[in-house]
Amino acid sequence: MSVSPRPPPPRSPGFLPRPGSRIPYGFAPCPSQIFEYNGSAVVAMVGKNCFAIASDRRLGVQLQTIATDFQRVFKIHDKLYIGLSGLATDAQTLYQRLVFRHKLYQLREERDMKPETFASLVSALLYEKRFGPYFCQPVIAGLGDDDVPFICTMDFIGAKELAKDFVVSGTASESLYGACESMYKPNMEPDELFETISQALSSSVDRDCLSGWGGYVLIVTPTEVREHVIKTRMD
């Protein structure tokens, strides 16, 4: 009679409390603020016939940093990107579902989705889960017809907010609002847009404990896509 192999014992990461120990503040297995579990900062800005979308690179579990190369900005097609802030697991699941829907659309329509259509799709997907939502706030940025830049953000149940200048989301959003409001100028060229969005992102995440640890900036123009990893304070 063969004995089935015993399943491996569950891994216990050091920060989870052992049974019977007192739980120190900040180490409870579930957070009271779900958006502050992983920490995130995403911002998108409009320039002259181009757009920029940037995010921080930290993945944390409350106050402990797990990774400093976490991807929050995902590509849907060449001229459409989505940044997902909030709970990291929901961000990845939502991204996978959106790519699935976009691929179905490509098969049926034989073309890429326009950014406005994609924003409506994301809004519908989030509102469908109105009473049991995904804890994600998307930032959508794309080049539409005639390469007119389009940006929008939503709250986690899909209320769209279109903007002509910049959109922000994440735990650092309050600082980002302030930084973008003062640093933004309309009709910036790609180089200047890159500098502006990078400075806005780095200064805002410096004032937020839960986001930061590097920045990822993407500039999209009608002819090329530039990805930069920028250096910020690593604390």
Add this chain to the structure above:
Amino acid sequence: MTGSMDLPAKGGFSFDLCRRNNMLQKNGLKLPGFRKTGTTIVGLVFQDGVVLGADTRATEGPIVADKNCEKIHFMAPNIYCCGAGTAADTEAVTDMVSSQLQLHRYATGRESRVVTALTLLKSHLFRYQGHVSAALVLGGVDCTGPHLHTVYPHGSTDTLPFATMGSGSLAAMSVFESKYKEGLTREEGIQLVSDAICAGIFNDLGSGSNVDVCVITKGKTEYLRNHQLPNPRTYASSKGYSFTKGQTEVLSTKITPLKQKVEVTEGGDAMEE
């Protein structure tokens, strides 16, 4: 989870994440706040039709998320609806009823009536017992005349000659109660609505920015987006910030040229048959 990824859902709400969210809530999660439109929305009936008005601020807790959002939603060419409450709910419910009205117009071949929109809205909101938090001011002109209604999140409605909703409703109602009279002209109606919205903008913290007005009369609708801008941004410095190229420290760069999509047209002779 088998099968749920195969086809997009056929509409309605989906409750699959509720179990996980309930578990999180038992472990101490407090559900975060949604974007609300802490708002002032108003409507009044004048001699030729209906005037609707709204402010343009969308809030997320104490932060202003959108300084110029649109709160007057299209329902039918002769019916518009202002929405207060949770932004996602007002947008979704007005979009849904607007689509249902259009299908109804195709089926009947007639202009939509305001009471049709009203009944669709109230029955949807009542079904969800107030959990779909949308407070609406619905106004329009149809073959039976001008109509103005308010719809509350639990599904009750009122039919009124002048109405206000939202966090700034008391400020706006005080203006209406003192200055409203029957048989207003178009200019008087627009002026009164703008005054009421301005009262909301300046006295209520949840409302702000600009005034949107929509005038609906028999056969004609005018949407005056940003009719008044009483809060211009005058403090911004004209020079702004300028960053020199190379100011940001870059660790790595990757440049991908985008392929130009080339259209190939078949030229030449048609096939011989």
